[in-house]
Amino acid sequence: MPLTKKVLAIVLAGGEGNRLMPLTADRAKPAVPFAGSYRLIDFALSNLVNSRYLQIVVLTQYKSHSLDRHISETWRMSTQLGNYIASVPAQQRVGKSWFLGSANAIYQSLNLIHDANPDIVVVVGADHVYRMDFAQMVAQHVNSxxxxxxxxxxxxxxxxxxxxxxxxxxxDPQKIAAFVEKPASTPGLAADPSQFLASMGNYVFDADALVAALHVDAERLDTKHDMGGDIIPYFVNRGEAGVYDFTLNDIPGSTERDRTYWRDVGTIDSFYDAHMDLISPLPVFNLYNSEWPIYTRQSISPPAKFVRGENNTIGTALDSIVANGVVISGGVVEGSVLSNDVYVATSGRVIDSVLMDKVQIGEGAVVNRAILDKNVKVPAGAAIGLDPDLDRARGFKVTESGITVLAKGQEVPEPGDE
Ligand code: ADQ
Structure with a gap:
């Protein structure tokens, strides 16, 4: 069936991301840097744009400044053809409260749906790493x-x-019989008892049905006004909810393994693991698929540079991603992801780590299994990620699995002063 439906996309980008602290200390989760040169929201927006959905509103709320700036600098399009990617803050159009939950965020912004007058509304989260052609999901939705x-x-x-x-x-394999939001436990699938079927937090709605459901939800005092917790169960109870199997999604240029890659990067450990997925020689998730590009802001930094340091020490990076502006001057980087303008000095070692913009690694310093947010300066001779007790004593976060995390600009004491 030819698809001539008019589609409006809504990106939910207002979540706090508490479990990603301290990376979300002063930015919204969708604005958290990822993979050297991206922000998490670039995946959702690239998927929508590659699906040819070019009327997109991004609903923001929590610490939205860097997210707004990223969207306006990177994603602003000409509106001449009626296309736009616009970030919209909580507008308090229907009361004094901020968004109560994700459904309330859309309810407070119903004017956007009214103005765009779409047949179909695609609602997607902003904090997952994946490739998806939403047009294939919309086709199933319409046909079903x-x-x-x-x-x-x-x-x-x-x-x-x-x-x-x-x-x-x-x-009916395309219909949902039951939906429970975040239960304590659930039985496994008959086909594979070690797994269950999870909502990806991406939805397609008939626009008029969504508007009606949001009005019903807004009147209720016993809901959290949440898309997953309240709106989807509403449609399931009415026998009107379908399910789209992500493994059907076909992406040009992808490998079989990479095609069904989807990671919720809501915790430090999953955020770290998703980075490691990028750098193996045959990556689990391939950033280099130019047939379904992931777009982001182009850095104005010069190309990365690898040079010998003092006493001719080799400067090199292996099994790693390094962004523009990185200078490795006599240090060794292995199994790591380096964002723009990172500097590694003579005999510095960076192993299995994620370094964000402008991190500096001093002479002989060691960083192991760590995430260093923007502007962290590691003094000469210091070590991070070798001794969890010392890391905690210096005020760094250490996850249960042993990943050390430093917040944006967090001070690292000189060795001997700690
Ligand atoms: P969660 O991600 O836990 O589960 P939620 O915290 O509501 O649900 O976040 C969903 C999306 O909405 C995120 O992109 C978030 O940034 C955004 N968001 C949250 N509150 C918002 C607000 N007040 N205003 C604007 N945006 C807001 C959801 C579903 C589950 C599903 C998982 C998949 O509820 O059913 O399994 O996503 O990760």
């Missing part, structure tokens, strides 16, 4: 007659408490 369709991906059973859990109708 569902009023709401939820994108679904299999996840390990122990993670059920972090996701919406979908039970598919036994007689």
């Amino acid at each position: 007659g569902a009023k709401a369709t939820v994108a679904a991906v299999r996840q390990p059973l122990h993670m059920a408490d972090q996701f919406g859990v979908i039970e598919v109708d036994q007689n």
